[in-house]
Amino acid sequence: xxxxxxxxxxxxxxxxxxxxxxxxxxxxxxxxxxxxxxxxxxxxxxxxxxxxxxxxxxxxxxxxxxxxxxxxxxxxxxxxxxxxxxxxxxxxxxxxxxxxxxxxxxxxxxxxxxxxxxxxxxxxxxxxxxxxxxxxxxxxxxxxxxxxxxxxxxxxxxxxxxxxxxxxxxxxxxxxxxxxxxxxxxxxxxxxxxxxxxxxxxxxxxxxxxxxxxxxxxxxxxxxxxxxxxxxxxxxxxxxxxxxxxxxxxxxxxxxxxxx
Numbered sequence: 001x002x003x004x005x006x007x008x009x010x011x012x013x014x015x016x017x018x019x020x021x022x023x024x025x026x027x028x029x030x031x032x033x034x035x036x037x038x039x040x041x042x043x044x045x046x047x048x049x050x051x052x053x054x055x056x057x058x059x060x061x062x063x064x065x066x067x068x069x070x071x072x073x074x075x076x077x078x079x080x081x082x083x084x085x086x087x088x089x090x091x092x093x094x095x096x097x098x099x100x101x102x103x104x105x106x107x108x109x110x111x112x113x114x115x116x117x118x119x120x121x122x123x124x125x126x127x128x129x130x131x132x133x134x135x136x137x138x139x140x141x142x143x144x145x146x147x148x149x150x151x152x153x154x155x156x157x158x159x160x161x162x163x164x165x166x167x168x169x170x171x172x173x174x175x176x177x178x179x180x181x182x183x184x185x186x187x188x189x190x191x192x193x194x195x196x197x198x199x200x201x202x203x204x205x206x207x208x209x210x211x212x213x214x215x216x217x218x219x220x221x222x223x224x225x226x227x228x229x230x231x232x233x234x235x236x237x238x239x240x241x242x243x244x245x246x247x248x249x250x251x252x253x254x255x256x257x258x259x260x
Contacts, residue, residue: 004250007104018107022114037122045126048074055191064134068222071130073190076217079120079152080210081181086112087160088167088174095260105249105256109161113153120149127221139223148216148226151234155213158241165248168259184210209237 011018030036048071056066090112091098091105098105131137167174188210189197197205205211212233219226 003253004246007106007253010104011106011110014103014107017103018111019114021107021111022118025111025115026118037119038125040119041122041125044074044078044123045129048126051191059192059196067130068134069193070191071126072218072221073214075120075123075126075221076152076214077185077188077190078123079116079217080156080213081185082116082119083113083156083160084163085178085181086116087163088177090160090164091168091256092164092171092174098257099260105253106161109157109164112160113156116156117149117153124221136223141223141225142220144225145217145220148220151231151238152213152217155234155238155241158238158245162241162245162248165245165252165256168256169252188214190214209233212237 026037030039033039035042048067052063052067052070055070056063059066087109090108094108097103097108163173163177167177185191187204188208189205194205212230215226215230216234219230
């Protein structure tokens with residue numbers, strides 16, 4: 001465990017490095033484009049408009065109500081899903097860096113989640129557009145977005161870290177995670193409101209940790225407070241997930257470079 005503590009101490013001392021890694025990755029991906037990261041936001045906005053038009057008709061609800069459900073849902077889900085999916089390659093894609101530069105593995109994870117947080121911030125423009133179109137304003141519950149984002153970020157760190165370790169050792173898991181997150185998107189109430197699910201299947205939502213993470217971000221974005229149950233789940237998820245991740249990292253951290 002001493003080696004793990006040293007790695008995290010070095011990671012916090014290298015804060016400027018992982019902040020730069022996250023920012024430079026966003027800049028590199030959209031270099032020489034006109035809109036930059038807002039291309040992703042524009043794409044998401046067009047998807048929301050198309051899906052909202054069709055699904056509001058399918059679910060027999062008005063477009064305004066469904067847009068207020070779908071927009072924050074997809075913004076929140078894009079962050080959660082990207083954390084897991086991109087976490088599968090956080091170490092795999094850094095082979096050259098790991099084998100040539102002496103930096104602790106957590107630096108790569110912190111840089112990844114910071115990059116995704118930057119992208120998420122650009123997507124908040126869609127909420128502003130939604131409020132302008134339907135003439136609504138934020139309220140005090142909107143301030144709960146900050147602690148909600150904090151817990152989503154902290155949970156994103158251990159999830160990306162853990163799945164990154166597993167995928168570095170077992171490459172096939174990367175494909176399984178990608179497929180699993182696509183299924184999870186439809187099992188989790190992203191496209192459909194919880195109220196529509198049959199009572200006998202409510203447990204699918206109640207015991208879905210991704211749903212509770214989704215709620216911490218989604219609800220404040222539309223001026224609602226998450227339920228206490230959502231906070232309890234996410235705090236417990238962070239504590240339990242972090243402990244498991246640290247124990248696994250402590251057992252394998254000195255061997256990870258040899259898995260390349």
